[in-house]
Amino acid sequence: SQQGEEDPQALSIQEGENATMNCSYKTSINNLQWYRQNSGRGLVHLILIRSNEREKHSGRLRVTLDTSKKSSSLLITASRAADTASYFCATDEKGGGGNKLTFGTGTQLKVEL
């Protein structure tokens, strides 16, 4: 398996519900970032959490980081149809010499009306 794997691969929920996506990684990191990608489009940066942080909020987004378990979660509260997209976590490996990001395969979220 590769660095930065998301779970589940696909998630379908009703509008208004919360969506939780998880990410696991293998190496020590400087930071972990979550991105959103709408079908056929570029990536939109959502949130960055550093290795010394445990939780971060941005609007309806809440990200947690557990470096002991090498895992992160992204929670989207009160989901909307416009949240339908693929969500990727990306890690910046400590000692990597630059910020080469390693992406997971993503979680496809579908929010239905």
Add this chain to the structure above:
Amino acid sequence: NAGVMQNPRHLVRRRGQEARLRCSPMKGHSHVYWYRQLPEEGLKFMVYLQKENIIDESGMPKERFSAEFPKEGPSILRIQQVVRGDSAAYFCASSPLTHPPDTQYFGPGTRLTVL
């Protein structure tokens, strides 16, 4: 403040032709990264450049692929003698010169189709 610009957005080439993909980073950003995304997959790192320097090309195929970021002008990813397996979306990202490394901002991508 314009975001990361990439052109063309779509590029169609026949096998054996050359593909040139361009990326202009955000204003004030001195780091450029190229990633490739195959269908239904996540992004894979290819190369990291600063002005006139290749810092990390560990993700670049050994043959046919090259990248540059000249003192003036955009960064260029060049693929020579394209094959069908090169068909993918190629994304460029940029970040400012910060320590520790910070957020990467992505362009809209160039979708390469090799016929």
